[in-house]
Amino acid sequence: MADTVVQHYRYVARSRGELVDGQPTVRLETALTGTGDPAPAATASGAPAHDEYGADPFFTGSAERADVVAAGLLRVAEVARTRYYLPPGLARRLAFADPIITAESGHLRFESLSACCGVYARLDVLPGGLDTTRARHGTTNIDVNGELRALLGQVVRTDPMQLQVGRDDVAVRTLDGSAVERRVDLPVRWISSLGAQQAAASRMTLRHELDAGAARRFVRGLPRSSASTRAVWASAVAGGGLRLASRPAAGSVCLGGPERLRVLEPLLRLATGLRVYGEAVDPRSEPVASCWELLLPHARFVLGLSPQASRGFSGEGALLDDLAQAHAGTDTDSDAVRAANGQLGYDPAEQRFFPRLLPFDLRAVPRANPRLEAARTLAADGAVHAVGEDVLVRSAGVDYAVRLGVDDTDRCTCAWYGKHRGARGPCKHVLAVRLSSPSGPTGGNPT
């Protein structure tokens, strides 16, 4: 099966902008279509093709703080073009995806995921920072090219930024094919990481809140490099602020690959505070994902980090339990399934999911959850069998012993489980046992 999905980015023209008497005007071009299929041909009358959302611009209006939007969008674009971890011996393959924009509930959200699948960035421009003339719900890709980045770098705090996202009528009328086209072979794990990140975020709660000064001191004190498999833990210190601890403790937040948090550094000059989100941990916890939310005037910049620099979000198994349940039942429209298919984003500040229809059809993406697929195969092949009190799963010619619900965990004697011990979700053998259980995939050993 293929490990990549071909993504065609087609834009009528390049995103562009200009400064007129110091006032910025930015036009962000959106993709004609976000699916893996080529754009539909022009109609017989010669009228230009329309995208899935119609010909109307995605958003027109103005942003209150031009400098905040410009600086945040630059960071989002930077993350999209960066690989923070390069496996040893792997040639650098630049399969960079374009950032995504979502308009919903008065928010404009610009998102991206790094090429290594371990850093997620999102600029949320809040309703208070937007003066909307026209907007429609939905998600699409945007072109953030070098020339536009150069313009955004010039924007300072002046009058509001005029912002148009999407094609204008003139451009549609003169369309005779895509002006800008780029093909990207996106790894499947990139797509599933984008879906899995928000599942991890939804389990987090606010752990720390820093003022601007403490935020600056903490970020600037981060190491500039670390071992890709190392994680440190941000713990509170007396007098406010955070320190990097070597081990987890109650209240601390995992910071894998701490140098990655320096993505926030260029935004610190605008920040009014920093909020840190994480899961509940104790001294025995394994590294987990985290969310770092920089508070900006009328905006928030959210940075999601995988547990370690060498790990993407897709391998964390965050959704496997839910997907296994959904598979056994008919709940194909559960939040879990929708999340796995990239149809939901999560806002930790507002503690809610938001609809974000990714411009990929994950149901058509092969191997989005290879572990679950392998488990289904094992279960279907009758590999799960009981011997006395033991439940065994035959795989690669040997039997692995699985025990469910031991001290609230499931265990297996396979090498994968031995390495990760549940920190990345269940192994395929545990999943196979659950799928084979007469009580369903919620647990219980098969008879």
Place this chain on the structure above:
Amino acid sequence: MDLVVRAIVDDRVPDVVAVLDGATEAERARLAAAIDSGTSSWATTELLRGTSDSAARLAAQLGTVPSPRAAALAVGMGRGSWEHEDWLLPVLGQRPDGWLERFAVALFAADDWLDKRPRWRLLRAMVRAGMVAEPTDPRYVSWLFEAVRGPLDQAAQADPGLVPLLWRAFSTEEAGAALTGGGGPGGGGPRRDEHWAGLLTALGTGDPGTRVRAIDASLRALGAGLPDRDAAGFLALHGRLGVTASERRDRQYAYLRLLAAHPLVTVTFAQQVLGELLADGRLDARALVDASADVLVRADRKSVVAHLALLARILASDPALAPAIAVVVAPTLDPERADLALRTARLLHDCARHLDDDAREGVRAAITQALPAPWPELRATLGTLAPAALPTAPARPAVCPVPIDLPAPEAVTAIADVRELAEVFAHLLEEPAPALEIERALEAVVRLRAELPSSARALSKRARKVGESVVDEMDLNVRRRIADLVVRWLDDGPPSTQCRGYQLHGSAPDRASAPPGTAVREVPMHQNLGEGRLAALPSAWWWTAQEPAWTPSILAVARLHEVTVTLREGPALLLSTPTRGDWTIDPDEVLARLRTVAGAAGGRPHDRGTALLRIAPGDRAAVLSAGVLADDDDARLDLLAQRSPRWRRTVTPGLGGRFRSFAGHETLAWLDDSSTPGTVTDPVRGVLDLSSTVRQHGSYVDEATWEPQHEATLGLWAGLTPFDTDVLAAHAHPLLLSWDEKPTAGVGPLLDAIGAASAPLGAPSLSALGLAAGFRDATVRSRAAEAIARCASHGLLDGTALGAQAEVLVVEKRVKVNRLVSTLRDASGISDHAAHTVLAASARLLTIAPTTPGGGAIIELAAVLAESHRVRVPLPAAVAALAAGRAGTKSAMAARRLAALT
């Protein structure tokens, strides 16, 4: 194939093209295999010897290899295309379009260490020939500056399509760096004057309009958020454009925008230009004030100091801007940047007299929020803008908080059954687990050895694979030993090899010169004369020997070997399994075990010795008086009970490691003059004998360097010395001295063990903490801080003694001051106990601070801690002298803060 080979040997590219013309892809693939050095026949290899750099060889590869990526690698590795890319186009033209597209992408994707120049040149030739579309990859632009031959203006004349690429450089990552030659090997970028001239000519800056375009483009590039390494290149380019004063005035808002840029060089440049405009009276000073907030919160000190000076000049020339300046400056006061805070306070003081009451109140509120408790000198400088004074307790001599009792150690839970044991071994085979987990597994495998888990076959298979795959250079790998143990248990495999010391290697000019008693082998040497001819050279003589050793790693691994023997030969239980999480064994339990095995060969030597080491000091007398120990164990336990170490710090030439042909280097060691020589069969005397830290210093470092997952072995060290942290620390010194600059240094388990001490730390432990505090690896420094804090909280760490050890290390230049201070500061934030301990340590370090580079940070740390805890610190004469002066240095300001408390 013969025709292709002949064409390659004759280095005739047109012949290669002609031979391949019309060949199918399948035929080409067969030819590729036939001429590839890895798959070709010996005869072909011999024929093609010496052709790897020829254009014809490369042409043949490009015309035949199926994989575009392999073809791209060939371009990057060979020199065949450096001058002849046009010759290669015909053979590339024979390949299908899809292959060419992927080849174009692969030219970028090939490894970075491969030369970019031939790759770019070939790609450019293909683009010019219309064979592939112009890439959108930014490296197509940035590599241009290295790859183009000769001056750019001449290249652009020959290839006008380069000009648009040059303009794209202004918005392309890495292009700026390439301009200054920072982009790669050979550095072909325009660093010399003629190259810059060529670039400007190619851009067309001779035309006034184009020149203006270039000026604006370079300014945009500087503010475009490109990586910092690009800034220098665009700055240099901007500087070469001869921007006039009036052009700068017209663009002052563009320069103002650069104040928000990230690279320091960009901000410094902008400040310089704006300062010149200010001097000429051409600057919109209000706009500069409004743009100042971005600079004043920068991490670097230089730009902040420069900007405060700029604002002071503005204030002097236009006092009406005082309110705007004060509003921008006040919130940037940072108590952790004391010297900058003082400069900022001086500027605010100068603003104050131009503020009305309302403005003054607003500024005071902002200052109070940023810095609610300014120290006396700062308060005096702020004058009427200073926050309202809060009542503070008078400073008094330091009083340490009452120590917290050591926590009761958790009980170690035995593994319940063979199913759980299988799960634990599955984990130990994959990951370096905590040492106590290994102990649980050892205990359980001896106890349950007659039972087999249902997953035995899978586990055994995995264990064999692990055992075969681990590269165990020094026979000390814990993971491999565990794999051997599992195979022994499940498959009746052989016991693991017994390790009694270190393998040494060396060379000698002849057999007679090799050290006596070593195994010597002759290694024939030859010189390759080409064409299959070899010339004999004098043989090399290599010797190997095993040097007996009883370092903690050797002892730990010897015990693992012993358990594999115990599995088959008994006894049926281990004496040394801890019952508590602090490695101790409950005295009743140890007596019961001793009685059980007394009749069964009395237990094995490493098991017995390790058990003795794990009897808590307070329980030793009870065990001795029970009379169940054999005579020699009695003597060993008595040795532990009566031990009174006499620590001696020595700086000595340390001996090299495995390869004794290499000389050792000077090392620091802690020796106990009260110890007796050890042996490999006696863990008690072995671990207490610290002479190995000198005699086998290099071997300590070698094992950590060559053994995978060595942290797992270090974790077992703690189990040998649970009550003798100083012994552990002394053994740790070879590593701590050698690994301080490693980006990732796996010494964490040693620091954790020191932090878990249950007795006051002696000099070796304090020295170890001092060394770890200066490590480059921030994780190590963090663990050192945590160890300091933990010991301080339990009253086990004398801060003054820590400072004394740190002082010696600083004087001997074994630790960097800034890292040491950073670690101490980190520790002080963990708890009140740690803060007082660190204050005592920094007070001790004050004696050397004034004369040590970077010592101002020590004085500042002491001042901050003393102020926050209202502690009077006695000042050494040199510090008192600094305090008495009015110097503006960091050291002097901090000294005055300390003096204000006395």
